[in-house]
Amino acid sequence: MEILRIEHLSKQYGQGESAVKALDDISFSVQKGEFVAIIGPSGSGKSTLLHMLGGVDRPTSGNVYVEGTDMYTLDETQLAIFRRRQIGLIYQFFNLIPVLTVEENMTLPLLLDKQKVDPKQLDVLVQTLNLQHRLNHLPNQLSGGQQQRVSIGRALISNPAIMLADEPTGNLDSKNSKEIVDLLQMLNKTYQQTLLVITHDERIALQADRVISIEDGRIARDEVIRP
């Protein structure tokens, strides 16, 4: 089943002399349960692509369909709700809210969406992420790996259609990186979570089903590793 389709996506930053074409006519589609690694040199447009897929910033032209919804036909309010429900975003520097506990950070998307927390679902997620002894801690009382697990929990709490990660291990030592890679792999295999992960980390790229290389805002290669 196709879960994500990108058609002729382009993004230009700025105007005139200072204009930068960060994405230049990108098209591809992703099936449910695929684990896609996105690689490419610095400045090639990887983060820009993720932002367009995540509804963080609007493209200059082109379409992004998530489970059939043409995301950029939505107005700002609808887009914010759609993002919160359908897209889980993970960043290199975790982006947790420092004054909220682990549990509050994880359940924030539901709160913002005026939805109830299902205690059973939260419990399963907390166990999966091995955070059961950290629920009342603040982010600065956690290791980098634990903080990233909280941000993965926050991304997963609304059962998103797709999970997007921008260098999720970029700020972690090798032991914590391995834990996060194993966790992403498990979420993909056990729960068929669709994953798109930007990475310089070979271990992640090797776990993926498919590797898309971006160069100069275009797809240079799109290779299926595991069908």
Ligand SMILES: Nc1ncnc2c1ncn2[C@@H]1O[C@H](COP(=O)(O)OP(=O)(O)OP(=O)(O)O)[C@@H](O)[C@H]1O
């Ligand atoms: N907000 C912005 N305004 C202007 N130009 C931008 C903006 N964001 C990115 N760019 C430019 O767009 C191009 C693509 O940037 P992007 O951040 O997507 O690259 P990247 O592949 O993620 O690089 P890295 O591996 O270093 O994170 C770069 O030339 C960058 O300078």
Ligand SMILES: [Mg+2]
């Ligand atoms: Mg980037």
